[in-house]
Structure formats: structure tokens, C-alpha cells
């Protein structure tokens with residue numbers, strides 16, 4: 001279990017809305033990380049823009 005306040009974000013396909021992967025990042029890097037990312041979606045069988053959604057772990 002990592003200490004500190006790292007934030008987790010999940011990437012969702014903008015077409016089929018399926019969650020792709022979860023990435024952990026520091027809040028300091030929050031501004032440098034992109035909000036949209038083009039990734040290959042297995043369900044769409046093509047590259048689709050994925051949108052980031054922040055998720056918090058271990059906090060209420």
C-alpha cells in the first residue's frame with residue numbers, strides 16, 4: 001500500500017464507454033496529464049479517444 005495522496009484515473013472509451021485502464025498519478029502532475037488519450041479499443045476495433053475520469057481510492 002503506497003502512502004501519500006496519489007490519484008487514480010480511469011480511461012473510458014468515448015464510443016462504447018468501456019473502462020480501459022487505471023492509471024495512478026500524482027496531483028502535482030495533474031496539469032501535465034492529458035484529459036483525452038487516443039487508445040486502441042478492442043470492442044470498437046479501432047483507435048478511439050478515451051476520456052479520463054478521476055477516481056479516488058481509500059478515501060471517503
Ligand SMILES: [Zn+2]
Nearest residue numbers: 013016041044
Ligand atoms: Zn470502445
